[in-house]
Amino acid sequence: MTAQIIDGKAIAEQVRGEWKKRADALKAQGVLPGLAVIIVGDNPASKVYVRNKVRACHDVGLHSEVHELPADITEAMLLKQIQDLNANPDIHGILVQLPLPDHISDDKVLETIDVEKDVDGFHLYNLGALVAGNTVFPPCTPYGVQCLIEHTNIPIEGQNAVVVGRSNIVGKPMALMLLHKGATVSICTSKTRDLAFYTRLADILVVAVGRPGLITADMVKEGAAVLDVGINRTDEGKLVGDVDFESVKEKAGHITPVPGGVGPMTISMLVANTVLAAERLSGLGSGKLQDT
Numbered sequence: 001m002t003a004q005i006i007d008g009k010a011i012a013e014q015v016r017g018e019w020k021k022r023a024d025a026l027k028a029q030g031v032l033p034g035l036a037v038i039i040v041g042d043n044p045a046s047k048v049y050v051r052n053k054v055r056a057c058h059d060v061g062l063h064s065e066v067h068e069l070p071a072d073i074t075e076a077m078l079l080k081q082i083q084d085l086n087a088n089p090d091i092h093g094i095l096v097q098l099p100l101p102d103h104i105s106d107d108k109v110l111e112t113i114d115v116e117k118d119v120d121g122f123h124l125y126n127l128g129a130l131v132a133g134n135t136v137f138p139p140c141t142p143y144g145v146q147c148l149i150e151h152t153n154i155p156i157e158g159q160n161a162v163v164v165g166r167s168n169i170v171g172k173p174m175a176l177m178l179l180h181k182g183a184t185v186s187i188c189t190s191k192t193r194d195l196a197f198y199t200r201l202a203d204i205l206v207v208a209v210g211r212p213g214l215i216t217a218d219m220v221k222e223g224a225a226v227l228d229v230g231i232n233r234t235d236e237g238k239l240v241g242d243v244d245f246e247s248v249k250e251k252a253g254h255i256t257p258v259p260g261g262v263g264p265m266t267i268s269m270l271v272a273n274t275v276l277a278a279e280r281l282s283g284l285g286s287g288k289l290q291d292t
């Protein structure tokens, strides 16, 4: 079997179009959805991602602003910036780009963001709401993966889903979202004994570890949907995922490429969450997650 390649870029654009309608409705009522992105230091990859986020906001007609802070900023000063944005009525979404320098506590930063403006969904309250099945803001990357699965009409209910990776921002929320949609979910890590035993069970395989070539064709069930969240830069400067794309695409039913798969969707979901936040804070529009 040769897999259908899931065109994340095209689906991301379609999703952006859907959220643009909701943004336009808000704008017609005098509310311009606004996103503030804080970036600390000069990590080149972070700069690329932030640029993509700003461009997506611009495409949908949202306000966005980037606050570039020096790598040696104190934690207290960063927290003060967040508090100012919490209080700013023109800003509906706040995102602090990770990773942060070692002298700053990620936890403290994420807990300082107003829960209602936490468009990353990384605040402990929002993580807890997700666990309880009462999602406020779904974290953008797993939300994007779910959206890709649903747009491709891949069934979730009753299916075996395997998530490789257990981070708070991708693996764990991903597993919970699939669980809420009725999948039977296994969470593995790169250290799982006989990882292939689990991955071969998967009808839906989501990989978010950050290790190129981790998943090879022999580890994949014929016809499975394979969603690759990995982003790794090779020595030659090429971007690759965690899945050995060339071999796995001959066996899977569906597969996402890197680049052009999950990455662009992550950014569309950030746009979605910013519009949602603006609806909720203004009391206009439904403020509801749409079924993707």
Ligand SMILES: Nc1nc(=O)c2c([nH]1)NC[C@@H]1CN(c3ccc(C(=O)N[C@@H](CCC(=O)O)C(=O)O)cc3)C=[N+]21
Pocket (backbone or CB within 6 Å): 048, 049, 052, 095, 096, 097, 098, 099, 120, 140, 141, 231, 239, 258, 259, 260, 261, 262, 263, 264, 266, 267
């Ligand atoms: N607070 C926070 N929120 C995040 O959502 C967040 C973060 N920190 N830190 C880093 C990760 C990573 N991430 C990506 C976003 C877009 C692409 C993306 O646009 N990828 C393109 C290629 C981009 C390129 O050329 O490098 C693609 O896959 O086609 C990738 C990765 C968001 N993250």
